[in-house]
Amino acid sequence: MAERRYIGQSTPRVEDDALLRGKARFVDDLTAPGVLHAAFLRSPVAHARLLGLDLEEARAIPGVVAILTLADLKDVLTEERLPLQFISKTLPPDITPYVLAKDEMLYVGEPVAVVLADSRATAEDAASIIGIDLEEMTPVGDLRAAVEPDAPPVCSTRAGNVCEAFEVGYADVDAAFREAAHSVRLSMNQHRGGAHPIEGRGILAEPDAGGGLVVRSSTQLAHEARAFLVALLDLDENRLRVVTPDVGGGFGAKFLLYPEEVVASAAALLLGRPVKWIEDRREHFLAAIQERDQLWEIEAACDAEGRLLGVRGSMIHDAGAYVPQGINLAYNAVTAYPGPYVLPAYHMDVRVGMTNKVPTIPVRGAGYPEGTFAMERTLDALAARVGIDRVEIRRRNLVPAESIPYATPLKSRSGAGITYDSGDFPALLDQVLEAIDHAGFEARRAEAARAGRRLGIGVACGIKGTGRGPYESAIVRVGRSGKVTVFTGAMPMGQGLKTAMAQICGDALGLPPDRIEVICGDTGTIPLGIGGFASRQTVVAGSSVARASAAVREKAIRIAAHLLEADGGDIELVDGEARVKGTNVGIDLRAIAASAHGSPGYALPPGVDPGLEASENFMPKGLTYGMGAHAVEVAVDEETGLVTLTRYAVVNDCGRAINPRMVEAQIHGGVVHGIGNALFEYMDYDDQAQPVTTTLADYLMVTAPEVPRIDVRIAEYPSPLNPLGVKGVGEAGCLPVAPAIASAVEDALGVREAAIQRVPLSPPDLIDLLRARAADAA
Amino acid sequence: MNDGTMTGDQDGGAAQRFDVTMTVNGIERTASCEGRRNLVDFLRHDLHLTGSHVGCEHGVCGACTVLVDDHAVRGCLMLAVQAEGRRVETIEGLSPEDGPLSDLPRLFAEQYALQCGFCTPGILMTLREVIRDTPDAGETELREALSGNLCRCTGYQNIVDAALAALALMRDGGEGA
Secondary structure, three states: OOOOOOOOOOOOOOOHHHHHOOOOOEHHHOOOOOOEEEEEEEOOOOOEEEEEEEOHHHHOOOOEEEEEOOHHHOOOOOOOEOOOOOOOOOOOHHHOOEOOOOOEEOOOOOEEEEEEEOOHHHHHHHHHOOEEEEEEOOOOOOHHHHOOOOOOOOOOOOOOOEEEEEEEEEOOHHHHHHHOOEEEEEEEEEEOOEOOOOOOOEEEEEEOOOOOEEEEEOOOOHHHHHHHHHHHHOOOHHHEEEEOOEOOOOOOOOOOOOHHHHHHHHHHHHHOOOEEEEOOHHHHHHHOOEOOEEEEEEEEEEOOOOOEEEEEEEEEEEEEOOOOOOOHHHHHHHHHOOOOEOOOOEEEEEEEEEOOOOOEOOOOOOOHHHHHHHHHHHHHHHHHHHOOOHHHHHHHHEOOHHHOOEEEEEEOOOOOEEEEOOOOHHHHHHHHHHHOOHHHHHHHHHHHHHOOOEEEEEEEEEEEEEOOOOOEEEEEEEOOOOOEEEEEOOOOOOOOHHHHHHHHHHHHHOOOHHHEEEEEOEOOOOOOOOOOOOOOHHHHHHHHHHHHHHHHHHHHHHHHHHHHOOOHHHEEEEOOEEEEOOOOOEEEHHHHHHHHHOOOOOOOOOOOOOOEEEEEEEOOOOOEEEEEEEEEEEEEOOOOOOEEEEEEEEEEEOOOOOOHHHHHHHHHHHHHHHHHHHHHOOOOEOOOOOEOOOOOOOOOOOOHHHOOOEEEEEEOOOOOOOOOOOOOOOOHHHOOHHHHHHHHHHHHHOOOOOOOOEEOOOHHHHHHHHHHHHHHHO | OOOOOOOOOOOOOOOOEEEEEEEEOOEEEEEEEEOOOEHHHHHHHHOOOOOOOOOOOOOOOOOOEEEEOOEEEEOOOOEHHHHOOOEEEOHHHOOOOOOOOOHHHHHHHHOOOOOOOOOHHHHHHHHHHHHHHOOOOOHHHHHHHHHHOOOOOOOOHHHHHHHHHHHHHHHOOOOOO
16 A cells, blocks of 8 residues: 555645646637637527528628538538437437527527637627527516416427426325424525636637547536537547647536537538637526526424424426436435435425526536525524524434434435435534634624624535546556656546646655646547536546556556566655665666566566556445535624625535645635525526626626635545545535525524525515514514 | 628728737737727737636626736726737736746645636736735735636635735735735
């Protein structure tokens, strides 16, 4: 076993130097000779029949090379629609987006035609003057109305606006209600907005002389993108390479092969010229996926001490106009509802509703924030009904440490049971109370009250399933140069993935991380890969890198033993060398690799197969679950409705931290995303389903002044499900933020029973709440 | 809404080309661009200095922030022709080409103040001005100064810590920015 010198240390990020010198290469930093720039004509209305396009004037603009519609692409496309990303036996076949709109446009921003021109400005000029002949149809924007039986259809050819309905649950929930001492009802309306990486989507598709294509895309799924493009463009896999440049954030928005990427690729093949498309922010608002709305109706029952007995209800999830990926968001949300608590009986009826809005797929958190919000609000409501403290009701319901591993009666979408594999949930709750000085809160509240400020405190917990399968790939190779390279299908987009992989490999091979190159998301260098989603990569790719590195280590030692005429047990790998312990006799990795590569006509060392490399595709048996406890203190201005966060603390289980500072940084980002969901980010549409928050001035992302110092404490309960013991943390931070803030705001205002059931919570919402409180008091 | 013809003067000269000269990171540079070309696109696509990034193209996210005559400006809200004859600094000029990172970017690395790094160039340029002009800034002032730069990854805390460290370094006689 190798010594752990790098795993667990906050080693410097290998990504940073290039990024800090302006030498990183994002997709818009790339170009190609003869490149054509694409601009899309998009549907101006939420629902209309497409009757025709007037392209004449646009085509006449100097510099415009082509304007293409779906019909123009038919020679290079095998299908008019995108393939469904996740396998489904139940979704109807006509549910995925068209590559370009065919005869009906279902949301504002849906791509209808593409202009290719010698500059982006010219392409945009041309797209702006294309005439669209359309017949407006009734748009369906309101989710609740959309799923009513007599609602107008989102798409004229579909049977209705519910694309899938399913039940999730276990045990006799009605019996639980018959035994209950207390019950509450909640009607929650949750909204999550958009992903909004600061770099939008983008692609450069470059044809080669042999009819093939190199696609450089700002994506979270290089290998999946290749698979879909191969199918849609009828290309041999060897003729299509997808390479991912530096990616400026993803957060879910890039975990999809989009129509624009297919169109750019198809147009490049059709025209025999490179095609580049760079999304602007308005397009991100209109046409990049969102997570948006869920409507929860919950009834919860508990015993006289506040222990949960059962929860039943329904949830409607807004899928938008198409389903490009699956129903995973809705499924995740309702299966995340029980969270880290013991819930003896549960039943939810779920409907996945369609609206004339851009499709939804997971944004950071992937349904878990909604499930967490619903559970945490349930607990606050029950605490008020029972008359016990909000922390105490959580303590009484958390899965006790002695019950871990805890098999819930629910299954994840792979069919594997949802089992909380390690952790001590009550201990994390205690730690977060200590971190925020919960014991000292009432004194702080009293002092603030003397100065005319209303303080409140809120606590909430969440648990995130991480490390989703089926596998991730890794090849670890010591080249003839002696240089070590890690290849993986995992996709960095800011997490520091390359650093973490280099730390893991570095421990095995006795090399500092900055001497290991990590190449991610290039289908030309590694055949298999899944990509970046579900807080999975340190778990799944990390385990593959660990195993492949261990295999390379073992082989390097075996060869070194042969070359040095020593016993393998006496050899250590240090600083790029295999040394006989306690001597200065050694041989460097370059010589070992050369020996393994062999010389023409000469034998390899005995028992050694060619090359100093290993390939691993770790397949996790199930998700590994990391619990997080959050506590927040707020000050509320009763006149303006302004909520100011004054303290924030998080304790989150990451299994084992590969790089503690990077883990903390992931939690910081997740919490601030959650603050956006709680207080600011609202993707608004008018009653015609026309988006009205299409700039970052209208759609409020969190900025530095709104954020308090976040005290992050890492808990390490190693997972038994992977060789490193790690759990993902990319999303965890955003889960319990909104319910913790809602609880704190209510506490500040003296409002109880979980009156806040809608997020984001705006100042006008707060004023309404205060008026309702005043009316109740009167 | 324009009427579709982008020639002659109906577009107000937007597509008319100009030779623009400015000093970028200490070197005089000239390139030809359309009148409507904004400064950041000029830097990125005409001068091939792709370190400054474009995040929203409507002046909110701050990723395109560069210094013009020592003041932070949005590269997407200033036309290239408006920078004629002026002094522009970008992230490429922050650290010596073949030397170690200068203080502020080095402190960003030390404090894990960047993740995807896409917003980072604009944030560095914003802070360069803040650190120079308000050496006594505290955390509250720094957060306020950063309110024009969006970052989706970091939650800002480590950025603030890097800036505080830079200010401390400068008070101790270092360069800081």
